[in-house]
Amino acid sequence: MGEKVNFAVIGAGRIGRLHAEHLAHRIAGAQLVAIADLRLKAAEECAASLGVSQAFQDHRRILDDPDVQAVVICSSTDTHASLIAEAAAAGKHIFCEKPIALELKQIDDALAEVAAAGVKLQVGFNRRFDPNFRRIWELVQEGKIGEPHLLRIASRDPAPPPIEYIKVSGGIFLDMMIHDFDMARYLVDDEVQELYAVGGVRIDPNIGKAGDIDTAIVTLKFAGGCFGTIDNSRQAAYGYDQRVEVFGSKGMASTENNTSNRSRLSTSEAVQEDLPLYFFMERYIDSYLNEMNAFVECTIKDTDPPVTGSDARIPVVMGKAARLSYEQNRPVALSEIS
Amino acid sequence: MGEKVNFAVIGAGRIGRLHAEHLAHRIAGAQLVAIADLRLKAAEECAASLGVSQAFQDHRRILDDPDVQAVVICSSTDTHASLIAEAAAAGKHIFCEKPIALELKQIDDALAEVAAAGVKLQVGFNRRFDPNFRRIWELVQEGKIGEPHLLRIASRDPAPPPIEYIKVSGGIFLDMMIHDFDMARYLVDDEVQELYAVGGVRIDPNIGKAGDIDTAIVTLKFAGGCFGTIDNSRQAAYGYDQRVEVFGSKGMASTENNTSNRSRLSTSEAVQEDLPLYFFMERYIDSYLNEMNAFVECTIKDTDPPVTGSDARIPVVMGKAARLSYEQNRPVALSEIS
């Protein structure tokens, strides 16, 4: 089966193991040949459970292996940019979890290496591959709603992450809303020119003490004349709330949340349904498989990845603009962020 | 049946005739005794169809009649403030369609007359009495969603009004979004301190030529720390779109649109439901009856009206702040509007 692309995974944490399982068993065009993790034991356990023969502590073992054609980078965020650069220099195609980096300089350097090496790079904005949001994108692309006029995104987590994570996360706009910035560009198929952010600490004062906020709304102005809002909360009592709505000249496309089942219970009290799927691993499980299938396909067919380096960079610019807007309580043009 | 309150209606246009029919037949505590309209024929026709014996051209005939205890003002907006002042001076309780006026000075003068006369004044923010929004308000008041953190209002008309109407309407923020400003205050039960408006002309260039916009989003900061957005469009292809959502520390309360029936058709193409009720006369028919019942009840029981003079004034302040924000592209505090 020589047509299969040989993959290695760098980083055997939760999301790394998920990608590894998909590559090992569920994607016809890929073969998983090695796993690396600074914690060697984690790499070994993951490899063993998937029937993969090679497990390394040092990712260089992978990059030096001429049989490896593509790598999936799932290590900690602060290593993404340098690993991309190394992998590109080694001539490997690259799938990297988002974000590439929190600083634009690092992103730009990594993207330059990728361009110089001529390898493919796809960034893990998995929500584009979620069946709900994909369907909205299709409806917009097919002209079913006409020209987009208004966009609404509600994106709320079931519970905040640990404060230690908050401190290094880059803040709500770069850590959480970055997915929604990508979704906004994806669904409207246009660039945001200016945005305005409001927000505050409503859930946990410790988030405030860590220099962040936990509740935010950002208003977007798109180049083509669409307007949009994104709201984020770090804690929705009813679970993971992930809904979008695009309103245009001919109609509206919108989504409901996914649930674990479609039951309804009618009693003397109320008619009730079960809660949304609790968090991203349940809610977006299909999207992780779909995005990797798309990446494998573009490496096989030598086509452009569906999420590009530019798609990786712009949401970081938007996150920085949102933070500035929030701090100065004024609209900020993306062109202000260099 | 001496316990009935004697009502007269001033203005026999569409909304005036609706209130008149409710008062004539559908509200136990009210008796409709007279109708006035500058177009005498309109007053006469309305009176005849409802079995009311008195129809006048001059509203003074009503105000001079000691048997009339309450008036419903449904004439054109530019006459509201002076009619309120006259009716108050004549000692009549007053139900007035919104807005009292587009200028704060006129509103303040009218409210001063009402206060001096000690009569009751209720303004026609009918949506507070809509079963959907009333239920959301109840859920919030009962603490079911905890502390409000985020508010979302989508409010979109099925089709824009005539350009001639647009020209004298006061603009989208004072003509259309004013209802949503009231709804925001009502549902969150708090005052807005600052807002930020974006918008543009997406539907009809003639609306732009008339000095107005047809698509807008306003972001709200409430005194208590809730944040919200309102979006307006003058034209939703699928009909009248009127939805609210309040998200808080314990959950979320939200509404779907009302439809004329609850049918579903499943074919090889799709599963489809009928469109939302087309416009406000269908969508809010219950609310008009409910608000008038509430007003009649407070005149009988001598209690405070559920929508006060202050409730009438503040949305006008918000509309002016939104216009200023839009023009200057900056957040505007309500305190800037005197």
Add this chain to the structure above:
Amino acid sequence: MGEKVNFAVIGAGRIGRLHAEHLAHRIAGAQLVAIADLRLKAAEECAASLGVSQAFQDHRRILDDPDVQAVVICSSTDTHASLIAEAAAAGKHIFCEKPIALELKQIDDALAEVAAAGVKLQVGFNRRFDPNFRRIWELVQEGKIGEPHLLRIASRDPAPPPIEYIKVSGGIFLDMMIHDFDMARYLVDDEVQELYAVGGVRIDPNIGKAGDIDTAIVTLKFAGGCFGTIDNSRQAAYGYDQRVEVFGSKGMASTENNTSNRSRLSTSEAVQEDLPLYFFMERYIDSYLNEMNAFVECTIKDTDPPVTGSDARIPVVMGKAARLSYEQNRPVALSEIS
């Protein structure tokens, strides 16, 4: 206003007062001129509240009045057949609440009088005029679901009636399911040839002691090859459950229950909606107005009523067949019931 049809109502109970109010105020083509009730005080109170000048104890006063063109019979069921005969003989058009009688002989005699007199007769199968079911009928008539293959009706009351009522009701098949028999014929637009009934006492043993059952399912075979089921329960904990579904060669048309509002509450427990409207006066309020409008229109335009004498008779035949089927535990052809 000579174009109005002069109506009188016989029977000032709950449903009689409802029809009277509609005729007095809400139907343009009708004028309510008199109300009769064996309890004169009831007739007088109803007349007074609606501004009607004539109230009688004896319905003959109405039938003898040449100015009365149409009567609405809302008295107790055992008087329907004879009142229809009398009214027909007096040349009045007739709207009669269902059923005409529990015995076919009485129905046939009444219908013969109507035919002989050439007056119009409409029977109060109001559910045909409910917006939900009307919409399903339209979808079927328009061919949207193709040829009907399967019909499902769920029809469940919120609470059983008093045992005293049960005793004289004719039993669940003639008292409750009769509406669903009519709905089945109406939606499928075909006649039932044979049916099979099962059921039992699940809710209240006293219903059993009264000779009736409180839970039942009837299977229907239509002449054209459609099959259907109707289920009835005298007590649904969540309120009045009234749903239909027609499945055919091209698709399916179905309805959800109506609710008082379209709110949703999402908490850590569940996503919940409010209960269905509690009972028939709330659920079917529009249908009562619509059916009377239809009757008034056919008297004005001299067209056939939308619910005929045959429509009144056949559901009684079906009810008797269902009872026989239940008692003998075998399929019963409608032709067995003479």
Add this chain to the structure above:
Amino acid sequence: MGEKVNFAVIGAGRIGRLHAEHLAHRIAGAQLVAIADLRLKAAEECAASLGVSQAFQDHRRILDDPDVQAVVICSSTDTHASLIAEAAAAGKHIFCEKPIALELKQIDDALAEVAAAGVKLQVGFNRRFDPNFRRIWELVQEGKIGEPHLLRIASRDPAPPPIEYIKVSGGIFLDMMIHDFDMARYLVDDEVQELYAVGGVRIDPNIGKAGDIDTAIVTLKFAGGCFGTIDNSRQAAYGYDQRVEVFGSKGMASTENNTSNRSRLSTSEAVQEDLPLYFFMERYIDSYLNEMNAFVECTIKDTDPPVTGSDARIPVVMGKAARLSYEQNRPVALSEIS
């Protein structure tokens, strides 16, 4: 990894390959060691794609292998009973696709072998493991709806199978409704005593020529006093329709169909959603994994399988009773079927 149970799959058709993939990769407690198929090539291809080293034409190679602890029988229906007997005699635990056989004698003989050997047998009534129906079962078991009074099952395929399949299928009651008979027993948690079937040919006359019908309704009487209906159609234009509803003394539990996404499109025509998942491989994909997990767990923990031999036999009795009822147009007691 000695704790894993060694599995072999007999029959490498569509469902066999699905079970094989689950056992190979997605079930922690199982190890797939061999695959057999009369078409050796099919066995080899399946084995190769899953990294399984042994592929056989003769299933005896599997039964003779002492390392194999459990087998999954996915061969053609007419081989099920004898394979069960052989596998039991060989001391293997058995998972067998439904039905065991179309004749009760064969089923009883196979079950006797299983009992004699003391091995575990689970039959593939996978729908019990579907998250929707599982949730309804839970709600019933938890007493949320009280005592069951009424059951409704709609079970409609997107398209009929080939006529050649129809001819050997055993007919709609044994081939298609057998799943619903199991579901009825499962959800109500009680046995059916008597049933009554109606039906006909509405979709394809060739189905009638093959001696079968394509549209059917069966009415059920449960021992405990619940009544139910099941309807089947071989062709629903809108896709695979799989809904259940259990109504009881305290409320109702019901399910909607699953869809590929939760999008809604609102245009000037209608508000529409996408169709239900097309057929059983999409709709019930989770249930196949869940049922095999349950079987593996009971082999590891030495507990009783959740679907027993009796559960396999009774739906066949019900299918035969339904056929007899349909042919003789009378209610048939299950006790009539020996």
